[in-house]
Amino acid sequence: MTITQLLNRIKPLDQEQMAETQAYLDTLTKPIGSLGVLEDMACQLTAIYQDPRPPIPAKALIIMIGDHGVAAEGISAFPPEVTTQMTMNYSSGGAGANVMARHAGAEVxxxxxxxxxxxxxxxxxxxxxxxxxxQNMTQGPAMTREQAEKAILTGADIVAELVRCGVGMVATGEMGIANTTAAAAIIAAIKGESAERVVGRGSGIDDSRLQRKITIVNQALTVNKPNPQDPIDILAKVGGLEIAGLVGVILGAAAERVPVVVDGFISTAAAVIAASLSPDCKAYMIGSHLSIEPGHQHMLSYLGLEAMLHMRFRLGEGTGACLAMIMADAALKMLHEMATFESAGVAISISRPSETQKAKDIPWGHL
Incomplete structure (x- = not known):
C-alpha cells in the first residue's frame, strides 16, 4: 500500500446518521443537549461505525516507541537510555499507561x-x-522521506491487523526521550509559530535547559527549512519515527472506520500531520486531554479538536487517551441504556433550544 492509497480510503462521515442520532438523543429522559460532549461523541461514533446503536468496542492502546538523535543536545531531564528501560516497563505492565489501559479495558x-x-x-x-x-535534527533531517513514509504505513498496517482481530477503538501513545522537542518543532513549522510559544518543559526541565530547548528547536527549523505545505517534509526533517508511526495509526484508523482517541502533546503533533494529509481523518479523532505543554492548545486549535479532560497531564504514553476511552464507553451506553420519555412514561414536550440559547440555560425543574 502507498500513502496515496491509504489516504484514498478515508471517507467523510455520514452527516445524516449524525443528525438521526441527535434526534434520538433528544428523546431521552434529560434536558436537550444536557450531556454535552457525550452527545457529540455518540453522534460521531454512530457515524464512524455506520450503526445507530454500536456495541461497546474492544480497545487497544498503541504505544509507538522511538529514539531521537536530538536527545544528544541535553534537552531532556532523562538520558536516552530511558526509552529502552520504559519499553521494558510497558512490557511488564508497570507503567502509567498500563494502569490507565487496564482501567479502560484496553490492550496495550x-x-x-x-x-x-x-x-x-x-x-x-x-x-x-x-x-x-x-538523526540529530540540528545537523540535518531527522530521517529520510522514505523512512517517514515507511513509518506511516507501518502504523496503518498495525491498526489494520488489530481491526482484523476485533479491535474497534484505538488510542495513541508514545515513548521517546526528547520527543517533545520534535513535537514542538512540528507545530512551529506548520503554524509558523515561534519556538518560544510552543516549547515547554517536557519531562520537567529547569529554566536554563528550557532556553536551550528553544534554541535547539529554532536551530533545527533554520537548518532544515521544512516546507509548511508538505506535511511529510516537516515530519521527516524535524519529527520522530514514533510520531510518524502515530500518523499512520490515525490515518489507518480513519481508513478502517474506527475511532482514534488522541492523547497529548506528541500524539497531537502526529494528528496535525495526519490532518494535513487528509482533512477527512479529523472526523475520526476524539480529543482526550489538554496537556500543560504550551504548544498543545495550538495543535488542538489547528485541528478544531476539543479536549475533554483538563487534568494538568504531561506524561504522554496514552494515559489521557485511556481515560477518554471510558468517556466513549459512557456515550455508547447512553444510547443503549437510557430510557426515552415515551418508554419511561414521562409526559413531556420539549423543543430544541435556539442557536443562541444554551442547554444549560434550561433548568430541569422548569420543564
Missing amino acids: VCVDIGVAVDLPDMPRLIKRKIAYGT
Whole structure:
C-alpha cells in the first residue's frame, strides 16, 4: 500500500446518521443537549461505525516507541537510555499507561519503530524497527522521506491487523526521550509559530535547559527549512519515527472506520500531520486531554479538536487517551441504556433550544 492509497480510503462521515442520532438523543429522559460532549461523541461514533446503536468496542492502546538523535543536545531531564528501560516497563505492565489501559479495558500494544538498540522478545512488543533512532535534527533531517513514509504505513498496517482481530477503538501513545522537542518543532513549522510559544518543559526541565530547548528547536527549523505545505517534509526533517508511526495509526484508523482517541502533546503533533494529509481523518479523532505543554492548545486549535479532560497531564504514553476511552464507553451506553420519555412514561414536550440559547440555560425543574 502507498500513502496515496491509504489516504484514498478515508471517507467523510455520514452527516445524516449524525443528525438521526441527535434526534434520538433528544428523546431521552434529560434536558436537550444536557450531556454535552457525550452527545457529540455518540453522534460521531454512530457515524464512524455506520450503526445507530454500536456495541461497546474492544480497545487497544498503541504505544509507538522511538529514539531521537536530538536527545544528544541535553534537552531532556532523562538520558536516552530511558526509552529502552520504559519499553521494558510497558512490557511488564508497570507503567502509567498500563494502569490507565487496564482501567479502560484496553490492550496495550507496544511497537518498536525506532528504538536505538535491539530489544529482546517481550510480551506486548511488536518489532517493526525502521531505523535505530532518528538523526540529530540540528545537523540535518531527522530521517529520510522514505523512512517517514515507511513509518506511516507501518502504523496503518498495525491498526489494520488489530481491526482484523476485533479491535474497534484505538488510542495513541508514545515513548521517546526528547520527543517533545520534535513535537514542538512540528507545530512551529506548520503554524509558523515561534519556538518560544510552543516549547515547554517536557519531562520537567529547569529554566536554563528550557532556553536551550528553544534554541535547539529554532536551530533545527533554520537548518532544515521544512516546507509548511508538505506535511511529510516537516515530519521527516524535524519529527520522530514514533510520531510518524502515530500518523499512520490515525490515518489507518480513519481508513478502517474506527475511532482514534488522541492523547497529548506528541500524539497531537502526529494528528496535525495526519490532518494535513487528509482533512477527512479529523472526523475520526476524539480529543482526550489538554496537556500543560504550551504548544498543545495550538495543535488542538489547528485541528478544531476539543479536549475533554483538563487534568494538568504531561506524561504522554496514552494515559489521557485511556481515560477518554471510558468517556466513549459512557456515550455508547447512553444510547443503549437510557430510557426515552415515551418508554419511561414521562409526559413531556420539549423543543430544541435556539442557536443562541444554551442547554444549560434550561433548568430541569422548569420543564
